[in-house]
Amino acid sequence: QVQLAESGGGLVKPGGSLTLSCAATGFSFSDHYMAWIRQAPGRGLEWISSVSGSGNVKYIADSVEGRFTIFRDNAKNSLHLQMHNLRVDDTAVYYCARESSRAAVTFWFDSWGQGTLVTVSS
Amino acid sequence: SYVLTQSPSVSVAPGQTARITCGGDKIGSKSVHWYQQKPGQAPVLVVYDDTDRPSGIPERFSGSNFENTATLTITRVEAGDEADYLCQVWDFNTDRRVFGGGTKLTVL
Numbered sequence: 523q524v525q526l527a528e529s530g531g532g533l534v535k536p537g538g539s540l541t542l543s544c545a546a547t548g549f550s551f552s553d554h555y556m557a558w559i560r561q562a563p564g565r566g567l568e569w570i571s572s573v574s575g576s577g578n579v580k581y582i583a584d585s586v587e588g589r590f591t592i593f594r595d596n597a598k599n600s601l602h603l604q605m606h607n608l609r610v611d612d613t614a615v616y617y618c619a620r621e622s623s624r625a626a627v628t629f630w631f632d633s634w635g636q637g638t639l640v641t642v643s644s
Numbered sequence: 645s646y647v648l649t650q651s652p653s654v655s656v657a658p659g660q661t662a663r664i665t666c667g668g669d670k671i672g673s674k675s676v677h678w679y680q681q682k683p684g685q686a687p688v689l690v691v692y693d694d695t696d697r698p699s700g701i702p703e704r705f706s707g708s709n710f711e712n713t714a715t716l717t718i719t720r721v722e723a724g725d726e727a728d729y730l731c732q733v734w735d736f737n738t739d740r741r742v743f744g745g746g747t748k749l750t751v752l
Contacts, residue, residue: 569741581739628675629734634686
């Protein structure tokens with residue numbers, strides 16, 4: 523079955539950098555868009571970024587554009603999120619999710635990892 | 645950017661029907677997806693593409709979408725349905741995925 527496992531979270535100082543990873547198993551990884559979604563403590567879900575199956579097409583939220591970069595390694599069935607210039611308000615649980623679509627006119631998240639906590643604090 | 649609006653909370657007695665709404669400008673022209681999230685757990689997809697259910701999701705969960713409001717309906721509510729429910733769309737104007745703020749369902 524589909525399994526997604528995030529890693530790489532932890533405590534980092536404001537202005538610091540971190541790279542998150544997501545290991546995917548149980549499906550044809552390169553056939554799916556993949557995404558990162560975060561949830562700040564006590565808050566709702568915030569979509570961060572998505573990448574196409576080939577890795578050539580990327581979308582990113584305004585709140586992190588210029589600081590975060592999504593990329594994938596299809597040979598290793600892994601998804602990554604490189605985060606630079608981290609701020610206190612980036613503190614959140616970061617989820618990796620598989621996307622599915624209908625004729626590329628809508629996208630939804632049909633499988634989620636358990637999340638990895640990123641804490642930005644001095 | 646596109647905004648989805650959800651009421652913060654809904655309460656319902658066991659066995660009754662819960663209706664959770666998601667408002668957005670002409671949301672009826674978009675496909676809406678719904679997620680259930682219990683405390684400390686990852687979200688779970690319960691309805692996609694307005695009305696479809698993933699395998700394993702009970703028929704008690706259903707969705708509709710018309711004009712400016714999408715609705716998730718849960719019939720014969722059980723204690724185990726208590727959770728946050730979030731709607732989501734793909735904004736084709738910006739290629740961004742958008743979530744509503746979530747509705748906390750309380751089973752009395």
